[in-house]
Amino acid sequence: MFVVRRGRDSLESIETVEFTPNINPIEKKIISLLIRRSMYPREIAKALNIEQQKIYYHIRKMEKMGIVEVEHVSRKDILTKFYRLRAPSFLLRVGEFEPVNNITFLSKKKREFLKPFVENGRINTKIVLGSPDPHGALSARARDGYYASDLTMFLGSFSSFPPKPCVVLDTEIKNLEQNMIIVGGPIVNRIAEKVNNRLPIFFKNKAIYSKLTKNFYKSDNCGIVIKTKNPFNRKKYIMVVAGIRSQGTRAAILAFLQRFDELCKGNEKNKKVYAHVVQGVDKDADGVIDFVDIIE
Numbered sequence: 001m002f003v004v005r006r007g008r009d010s011l012e013s014i015e016t017v018e019f020t021p022n023i024n025p026i027e028k029k030i031i032s033l034l035i036r037r038s039m040y041p042r043e044i045a046k047a048l049n050i051e052q053q054k055i056y057y058h059i060r061k062m063e064k065m066g067i068v069e070v071e072h073v074s075r076k077d078i079l080t081k082f083y084r085l086r087a088p089s090f091l092l093r094v095g096e097f098e099p100v101n102n103i104t105f106l107s108k109k110k111r112e113f114l115k116p117f118v119e120n121g122r123i124n125t126k127i128v129l130g131s132p133d134p135h136g137a138l139s140a141r142a143r144d145g146y147y148a149s150d151l152t153m154f155l156g157s158f159s160s161f162p163p164k165p166c167v168v169l170d171t172e173i174k175n176l177e178q179n180m181i182i183v184g185g186p187i188v189n190r191i192a193e194k195v196n197n198r199l200p201i202f203f204k205n206k207a208i209y210s211k212l213t214k215n216f217y218k219s220d221n222c223g224i225v226i227k228t229k230n231p232f233n234r235k236k237y238i239m240v241v242a243g244i245r246s247q248g249t250r251a252a253i254l255a256f257l258q259r260f261d262e263l264c265k266g267n268e269k270n271k272k273v274y275a276h277v278v279q280g281v282d283k284d285a286d287g288v289i290d291f292v293d294i295i296e
Contacts (some may be wrong), residue, residue, distance in 0.1 A: 102267030121160030130188035177233035223252030
């Protein structure tokens with residue numbers, strides 16, 4: 001068993017042994033001695049000034065609890081067992097365990113935003129990419145697929161279990177009544193096209209239009225990040241991560257890596273609506289978007 005904590009830049013773990021609260025003061029003193037080095041019962045009794053038979057009783061009890069174990073046996077004069085602590089740390093459990101979820105390291109607001117796409121340490125969604133082959137009314141080819149790898153890695157960082165296959169092309173997906181993360185706009189992703197007009201911020205006439213602020217956004221570097229109920233099944237959710245063009249989709253995905261705190265807040269006009277417009281910026285002028293602003 002291991003206890004895991006969040007360090008400054010990584011997760012840290014330590015092997016631990018769990019025990020329940022029925023440990024008494026003598027056993028606590030024995031633990032404090034064995035922290036330093038292994039000892040045999042007679043030696044412990046002398047150090048604590050306690051009757052040797054009592055020490056044997058507590059040592060046997062602690063051995064059954066898994067707190068101590070025999071390190072080695074000496075056979076010089078008489079058979080002598082040296083005991084050591086079984087682990088470098090111990091967990092005193094007074095409650096019941098709950099399902100493990102790496103998301104517990106996040107704030108409640110962030111956990112709610114990612115739910116139900118990542119829940120109980122498992123990825124619980126299909127990530128729908130536009131097909132790279134010509135398809136749709138305009139025979140468009142999606143160029144967003146390789147940007148989506150950053151998004152899948154981001155989601156995977158909150159998964160405690162090996163993920164099942166979750167990426168599917170828009171031309172392959174059959175069941176639209178499930179949780180879906182839709183990557184790419186309506187021109188290159190036919191599932192985005194199906195849900196587009198039902199979104200609080202959507203694509204209109206080669207631009208992004210917000211029903212919330214009545215604003216149009218026309219830059220190719222603009223994208224949207226929206227979480228809402230699935231219009232095909234109101235018990236499920238969709239998240240649309242898309243841009244006017246592929247660079248706008250890149251900006252929307254980059255927002256997860258750089259501006260996740262802000263994504264988890266509601267729109268400025270309605271805090272209950274998870275809908276944002278983002279704009280990518282090429283700060284180092286190398287032709288690649290490397291920074292993102294949230295402009296709504």
